[in-house]
Amino acid sequence: MNEIDTSQLLVQMRAMAAAAQGQPAAAPQPANGPADFGALLKQSIDGVNKLQKASGDLGNAFVMGDPTVSLAEVMIAKQKSGIAFQATVQVRNKLLEAYKQIMSMQV
Numbered sequence: 001m002n003e004i005d006t007s008q009l010l011v012q013m014r015a016m017a018a019a020a021q022g023q024p025a026a027a028p029q030p031a032n033g034p035a036d037f038g039a040l041l042k043q044s045i046d047g048v049n050k051l052q053k054a055s056g057d058l059g060n061a062f063v064m065g066d067p068t069v070s071l072a073e074v075m076i077a078k079q080k081s082g083i084a085f086q087a088t089v090q091v092r093n094k095l096l097e098a099y100k101q102i103m104s105m106q107v
Helices: 006-020 037-063 071-103
Strands: none
Touching: 037 071
């Protein structure tokens, strides 16, 4: 069975997230040392929050009758924010599961 390279997987996920947001893909960061997990987690949560705010703003603009906002744009923004939120919840669930396993270990 093949070993999964987590650093390469993280680079690919960032590239896909940037492409989904319509931004150019950032240059891959070198994997010289351990990444700051807290900073990565905060950055991910901030990204989800930004997507949710943007979808809410688009929805409000559409409801208010802004002619530059289409229903398709609103629906796509809502789906993007929903998927990002569900992914964040899944990461949280996995972290809690790992924490529980670590806490139940006998020393």
